[in-house]
Amino acid sequence: MKRTLRIIAAGVVVGAIAFWAATGANRGWTETRVPKKVVDEVTGLEGVQWQDKFVPGVDFLGAALLGAGILAGISIFVPAKSK
Amino acid sequence: MKTKLIFLALVTTTGVALAAPETFDFKDPKGINNAGFKLDAPLESINGSASGIYGTVTFDPANRGATQGKITVATSSLIVPNPLQRQHMLGKEWLDATKFPTIIFESKEFKNVQTAGDTTTADVTGTFTLKGVSKELTMPVKLTYLKDKLADRVPSQKGDLLVIRSRFTIKRSDFNINPGQFEDKVSDAIEITLSIAGASPK
Numbered sequence: 001m002k003r004t005l006r007i008i009a010a011g012v013v014v015g016a017i018a019f020w021a022a023t024g025a026n027r028g029w030t031e032t033r034v035p036k037k038v039v040d041e042v043t044g045l046e047g048v049q050w051q052d053k054f055v056p057g058v059d060f061l062g063a064a065l066l067g068a069g070i071l072a073g074i075s076i077f078v079p080a081k082s083k
Numbered sequence: 084m085k086t087k088l089i090f091l092a093l094v095t096t097t098g099v100a101l102a103a104p105e106t107f108d109f110k111d112p113k114g115i116n117n118a119g120f121k122l123d124a125p126l127e128s129i130n131g132s133a134s135g136i137y138g139t140v141t142f143d144p145a146n147r148g149a150t151q152g153k154i155t156v157a158t159s160s161l162i163v164p165n166p167l168q169r170q171h172m173l174g175k176e177w178l179d180a181t182k183f184p185t186i187i188f189e190s191k192e193f194k195n196v197q198t199a200g201d202t203t204t205a206d207v208t209g210t211f212t213l214k215g216v217s218k219e220l221t222m223p224v225k226l227t228y229l230k231d232k233l234a235d236r237v238p239s240q241k242g243d244l245l246v247i248r249s250r251f252t253i254k255r256s257d258f259n260i261n262p263g264q265f266e267d268k269v270s271d272a273i274e275i276t277l278s279i280a281g282a283s284p285k
Contacts (some may be wrong), residue, residue: 028127031164035132040115042236043229043246043280047115048132050162057165 005075009068016064020056030057104143107245107281109136109154112237116279118156124270129168133186135160140190140281142245144228147203148196153189154247154279177260178214187212188220201228207249213258222251233282242284249277 020026033050040047109116116136122129133156140152158180163169173180190209197204203226211220225248233242252274256262261269 029165029168032166033162033164035130035164038115040113040236040280042232043115043227043244045115045246045248045278045280047113047117047278048119048134049114050132055164 002075002078002080005071005078009071009075012064012068012071016056016061016068020061023055026055026057028057030060031055104141104146104149105243105245105283107140107142107152107243107283109138109140109279109281111136111280119276119278120161121274121276122270122272123274124266124268127268129163129269131161131163131169131172133157133161136279140245140247142226142228142283144230147198147226148193148205150193150205150207150226151190153187154277156186158184158186183214185212191219194221201230202226203228211253213253214260216258218257220251220253222249224249233284236280237282240282240284242282244280244282246280247277249275251275 032052032054034053034055035048036051038047038049039045114134117132117134118136119130119132135157136154137157138152138154140150140154142150142152158178159173161169161172161178161180163172172178175182188209188211190207192208193205194208195204195206205224205226206221207224208219208221210217212218227246227248229244229246231241232244233240236244252272254271255269255273256271262271
């Protein structure tokens, strides 16, 4: 159990960092909408269309680290399996 | 004599019709019209845009300095990428979108009007109203008159287009938006970029 919790905690950290890096390593807050520029051919105006997209930010990383920390913390209080 | 009078009347009427100012409606069926905003604070940069834009502008191609208009932005149409940030922005502490549902600019006077072809640049002075506070503001504008181009944009309609572009800066403290608070994360200066097109169907 102790070992399992620590493996899950490590997995959460690695998984969160990998997901964050793979989605653009956004150093701002998590985004759920991203702007897409569109150009109107007649007027030449540049408009913005918002698209739903999840882009994790530093708050996502923080939450993942906190979760992993809690799991690792709990593992300290779980008695080691007797051999 | 009678023929001459009819001819004169026709010429006069046509001349008046050609010189008549046109009213452009800025409700955009294509959803391109937008007002972008940028706040660049030391700790955080916030970029967003608003799309709920409507209003009318009266524009006379023969007298461009006489342009008058009122453009309104629905406060609830302001979008930033982070949902919590948007909730805060529209909430009571900041823009209070429920109590102040619109942001309005109403022009009073055009100065330094310069025209080259279809394009006119000028400095427009008017009243900018945000969060219930009205201030007189002067901003540079670029107007592009696109005669008979409405059909290219909206195939079912004939008419003209008027494109307005402007970039100006306001201070949130001038409009009672948390003055002096959180300036390390939410800058006092707000850079606004207006890119809108209006239609005058015939």
